[in-house]
Amino acid sequence: MGTETSRMGAGWDGDKDRQEGDQHHPAPPQPAWRIRETPTPLPPFSPIKAGPLRPFPPLSPGGGGRMRARELGALVTLGVLGALLGRGALGIPEVLGALGVLGVLWVLLALEVPGALRALLGLGALGVLEVLRVLEVLGVLGELGVLGALGVLGALLALLPPPAPAETFSAMLSVRGALGAERRLLRRLRSYLREENARLRRLRRFYEKVQVLHQDPEASVDNPLLAFSLIKRLHSDWLNIIYSEEATGNAQALHAGLREVEQELPGAEDLDGAAQALMRLQDVYALSVKGLANGIFQRSGTDHPPLYSPGRRVSLSADDCFHVGKVAYDTGDYYHSITWLEEAVSLFRLSYGSWNPEDRSSLEDALDHLAFSYFMAGNISHALSLSREFLHYDPSNQRVTKNVAKYEKLLEMGTGVSARPLRRPNSTRLQSRDAYEELCQRPRGQPAPERLLHLGCSYETNSSPYLLLQPAKKEMVRIRPYVALYHDFISDAEAETIKGLAGPWLQRSVVASGEKQQKAEYRISQSAWLKDTADPVVRALDQRIAAITGLDLRPPYAEYLQVVNYGLGGHYEPHFDHATSRKSPLYRMKSGNRIATVMIYLSAVEAGGSTAFIYANFSVPVVKNAALFWWNLRKNGNGDGDTLHAGCPVLAGDKWVANKWIHEHGQEFRRPCGADPGD
Ligand SMILES: O=C(O)CCC(=O)C(=O)O
Ligand SMILES: [Fe+2]
Structure with missing residues (x-):
């Protein structure tokens, strides 16, 4: 590689003493939400548990991705080597050597590096083997010594920490890279749809053929040919239709497409990071969440022109808004969970009855989380009405039924009104947050007139010959x-x-x-x-x-x-x-x-x-x-x-x-x- 980079030597990975006044280090975490001030302790309530909504099926069999398969392979090989050792077919040095080779291969496969670099590393490993061989030929190391050295090398390499999965959300270059993975998935889905459409067309032909027979009074089973075909249909045709190998094959090809891009898929921390990013933009630029959900970057409560007008306006779905709210909810940040879940609830209400196959959440999920967020924010009456709405759709839910009873009791006791409105959490503990945000929102600052006297533009050569021709x-x-x-x-x-x-x-x-x-x-x-x-x-x-x-x-x-x-x-x-x-x-x-x-x-x-x-x-x-x-x-x-x-x-x-x-x-x-x- 022509590029030389260094994480040591003259360059440090940044030195950013985040501090204001006397705050020298990133502050210890503090709760990012305001605890509701309630005069009387509350009876235990049942919040919705944090965690995934509907878990996805594991991508690879066994649930652990390709790494799991490799680990399994390594274990099997170890078992075989152990057995051979036990039966005296192999000696300890040979087993150590085999382990070494296995370790090198395993690490090379596990390394998240470009193919070319992996090939180079492979060559490097071969080089090491060659050196060991030469040492053996020269008699510096005996055969056993070489195998032993290989074993140690392999064990050391296997001890290396696994590579950290690449982050998607923290650099736009990576976000752009994710487009490639989606393009490949799109191609897979296109051929899946094509194949499935053709299959469905064939199914329809079968359906129509049999349907005609059943509707035609002339088509009697007295006709031995029709009787034969009925028996054959019921014996095998219908089974072929229902347990369609073609359908399985199509689905398998689609799954294989997903496995192909598995390593490039953003992880849960990427989704969290992306949701946090939207909330950050909402906060720092005082953007309205309703606007954002509609694809408009407008300051809340103003009719100023939007801060950004994309060439193509895209809006967020109810499920999108739910996910942002859920990230806030899971960290106990009810300020943000309320704004985003409100949006999710109103979008879900609008589209109630229609269903998107990609959605993982529903109106009930959004109502449930929003009700509990309101409860935590001290607004019991909102929590109650949302929970009642929830029960309208899912009357048998025990947990929410109990919550409703408790909310009613609290309201009867007169503790249902929030002491103070919910304020935005200062999770970053910035002392100068307001000044910082105001500066971020400000268009280029116009200096005060008295300052202008000293400011201005100039061509500078700075007595440097280097700048003489191009100041x-x-x-x-x-x-x-x-x-x-x-x-x-x-x-x-x-x-x-x-x-x-x-x-x-x-x-x-x-x-x-x-x-x-x-x-x-x-x-x-x-x-x-x-x-x-x-x-x-x-x-x-x-x-x-x-x-x-x-x-x-x-x-x-x-x-x-x-x-x-x-x-x-x-x-x-x-x-x-x-x-x-x-x-x-x-x-x-x-x-x-x-x-x-x-x-x-x-x-x-x-x-x-x-x-x-x-x-x-x-x-x-x-x-x-x-x-x-x-x-x-x-x-x-x-x-x-x-x-x-x-x-x-x-x-x-x-x-x-x-x-x-x-x-x-x-x-x-x-x-x-x-x-x-x-x-
Ligand atoms: O990106 C910026 O505008 C500031 C970056 C900065 O301060 C830094 O990297 O130390
Ligand atoms: Fe800086």
Whole structure:
């Protein structure tokens, strides 16, 4: 592979000390909902259990997918080897060797890597075998030693953790990739429909043929031919018709199509992530859920033009809305479950009686979950009327019958009115949530008139010969903190090259939490690190960044280029780029803190996705091919608190950025300390 990436060395998997004020690490989880304030304790109620509605049949026999089949194969082989060992047909070294080969094969099959890479790994394994053989020929290792070494190797490889399934929702590149899987399923369904239609046409012909016989008074079984055919029909024709092998064959082909794409299917966490994304967009952009369900991205309670108008309007089904509500319900977030389940209930009511084969939920499910959400929110009378409606459709349901009795009792006791309206949970514990959301919603911030005096656009050569012929197009965005936007910093072709280089290496972005790095809900994206040796384009970019900033980017003074692709509703909530704790993994580079950030927008977006500077109170909309520059540290070396910034959720489109983080060391003469200690 031409691309060099590194997860160690000069590049860290991000160091995002999410903090505001003195909050240094991602906060410990707190309940995401407000507990209803009820003066008297409630009798135990029966909520609907969290979990799948109607479980899907397992994809592969045995329920565990292809991996399960492989494990089974490995077990059988182990059994056979054990038996041969026991009967003295094989010695321990041979068994160890066979285990080694089995382990290597097993791991190669299990690796979620492209076919070409898998082939390379296979060649590598053969290489190891060859080395062992040579060692054996040279007499360094005996035959037994070689087999033993193979056994150890295989055992070690088998101990490797299984590859994590790829995430779909956290990068738009992966979401787009899922289109391929669906296209293949579509092709399968098309041929299934064609075959089944032909089969049904044949069935109809049989039906009509027999029907005619039964209606024709002339067609009597006195006729021996008709009597024979009746007997034959009842003996075998009808069985062939009913237990149609053709139907089974068609269904099997369809199932095989599903198994083919099994590895690419989004998992439960993807559906959760996608539902959370819709709720995030609802919250951050104050969108009306009714509007969203209708395919309109409109702020609630306003008649402003929509924030985004897709070329083709698509609406959500009742089952779609139910699933979003259910994700909220399962985490005890009744604020969101109520808004989405309300929508689900009204859509199900509208279409009651008609049934979509793809739906997993029904009006009853939605009523049941909504009633319990209202109960948890303290609105007993709503809970009661929805439960009664439920019983109208399913009168024999014991659990809901009991709930109705209890709701009635509570209302009689006068405890049925909510103390306070249900408020949105601050599950992310952002202190500046309102300011952040207001900045995300704001179109490009118009600076105050007195500020305009210092702002403006200029062509900059920065005394660099590199920029003489093509000066940088600099737009000052803010003086304090110092933020500048360099327009046309890269070309479309360069942006495409960088995205193409990073694409195969994207992995869920992580954030620094103390000394560790981990994925977090407040950063939804995938990222990859590119060394400057990966491609001349990356090297040229480094030179250009050095020219405009006047800073030293040679290792270890800067990190590799971090390329980021945001996912569905992808965002990065307020954080600092510099470390705020000496324990941060960022210091492992031994070149100080991150003095400056250069962030390049590699794509445009259709809506949302601005970069918001929370305390400085401005946001920069995505400008394709532009680079945003800011100092994270003040001249005295302290972190600049005014640089708290965020990537707003992407409302529509595919947002890519590339980050270059430049460190303190190496810049001593390029950005000298200020004479003023407060500078
Ligand atoms: O995407 C953005 O606008 C901000 C990204 C950012 O702050 C980061 O990656 O550190
Ligand atoms: Fe950042």
